Amino acid sequence: GPAVGHGGDGSHHAHAGHGKKAVNVTELTGPRTGEPDRRYTLVARKETVRLSSGKTVEAWTFNGQVPGPELRARKGELVEVTLINEDIDDGVTIHWHGVDVPNAEDGVAGLTQDAVKPGERHTYRFRVEETGTHWYHSHQTSSIQVKKGLFGPLVLLPEEEEPEKGLDLSLMYHFFGNREVLNDSDTLRHRRVDPGTEVRLRLTNTDSYPRFFTLVGTPFRVTAIDGNEIHRPGELENVLLSVAAGGRYDVIFTMPDRPVRLTAGTGSDDPEILFTPDGKGKVPEVSDHLRLSLFDPADYGEPGEVPLGLSGGFDREFTMVFDFGMGFYNGMFRDLWLINGEKFPHTPTFMVQQGDLVKTTFINRSPMDHPMHLHGHHMLVLSKNGKPVTGSPWWTDTLNVAPGESYEVAFRADNPGIWMDHCHNLDHAAAGMTLHLSYE
Ligand code: C2O
Ligand code: CU
Secondary structure, eight states: OTTGGGTTSSOSOOOOOTTOOOOOGGGOOSOOSSOOSEEEEEEEEEEEEEOTTSOEEEEEEETTBSSOOOEEEETTOEEEEEEEESSOTTOBOOEEETOOOOGGGSOOBTTTBOOBOTTOEEEEEEEOOOOEEEEEEOOSSHHHHHHHTOEEEEEEEOSSOOOOOSEEEEEEEEEETTEEEETTBOSEEEEEOOTTOEEEEEEEEOSSSOEEEEEESSOBEEEEETTEEOSSOOOBOSEEEEEOTTOEEEEEEEOOSSOEEEEESSSSSOOEEEEESSSOOOOOOOSOGGGOEEOOGGGSSOOOOOTTOGGGOOSEEEEEEEEEEEEEETTEEEEEEEETTBOTTSSOEEEEOTTOEEEEEEEEOSSSOEEEEETTOOEEEEEETTEEOOSSOOEESEEEEOTTOEEEEEEEOOSOSEEEEEESSHHHHHTTOEEEEEEO
16 A cells, blocks of 8 residues: 555554454544634744754754744643644654643554645644643654654643743754754853753653763752653762653753753763853863763652552553564565564554553563653553662653663553554664554
8 A cells, every 4th residue: 555655653554453443533532622722833844954063954844943843831721733734745743742642633644644745734632631841743754754853842831820930941852964963953052041040951862762961060850751750859960861762851950150061972072051150161071981870760769659550450461572683674675673573564453441451561682772652651660670660650651671671561541542652763663663552
């Protein structure tokens, strides 16, 4: 069929699986009526974008910029986003990465909607039921379109009318051509901040493979992962943060009276931000990279409440084993990333019933990382390499499973529809590392 060329990242038509009746996703929309509290328009179009170094890139953008405009909304609000595709030939969609929207608003081309062709438009509506740092991106041939720039930040704030205070910065790491970029900057940037200011950095990795961030010159806390708050996060210094592909970390510090340096990476040519009290100052050095220890969410923070009802046992248990192979896929001889020995559309469809408590085990026997992203649900990490999580409850939507690692996660099947579950190294997803979670 015509969808084959798009790869396995959602452009195939839905597999309801093994003769079971599919949920009719057209019934699973956000509120179709009612005046929205926030209204946004995102126009997908090609644009030449200039980076801070002066280098230009031929990008695919939302509203002419990369990242696209930051969308903000508060809990309880009705959000309406109109997507207009000006000139992206393959068509475009918008997926709200990390937000458990109703299935028909999930923006997966070929599964929950058709891609929006040039000259067409599509309206998404959903009520904000959670908070935190999320992002949006096209989910049509996403291994190409996200790389080209069709993404942006989505910040969901609590409902309290508390004034936004301090400095609150969304920073999206991306690879553009051969340049590593934080938002639109591929060089060192200065930013003046008054001492005493509370600074929140919303670090997002839009690229493939985990991305290291270092913050030097101040103690700090990781207050949320994938938009989910950490319970009693402790103070950190000299740690390396590894953000999964598609993942987000919220980092908070109080601006000291000396410079603070944020680096996206550990190399010498990484994009950086120098926060300074007076607009100048010396860049604080990481004196010895080897002294930086790797931050691990599995033992960070303190145990807290888990509203998942874990004591009663699981209704379903699934296992995903990741392997590497070589073979033909979409007419090409290439590397293959397999789930349980198969590639999409031959991977299993995991069937659940509304209300099920589901356990999933990930086992990575392949030589590469696989950041596993489940749409429509938040996963609670139960254990890592056989050891239970001892820190704060760790909720994620994009869990990096490194070579040799295993994880157990749990989620409640409370959002009916048919959902993608795939590797967020989007070239892996396009090579078949995708399956569907479907409600009976
Ligand atoms: Cu952020 Cu299915 O993707
Ligand atoms: Cu992968």
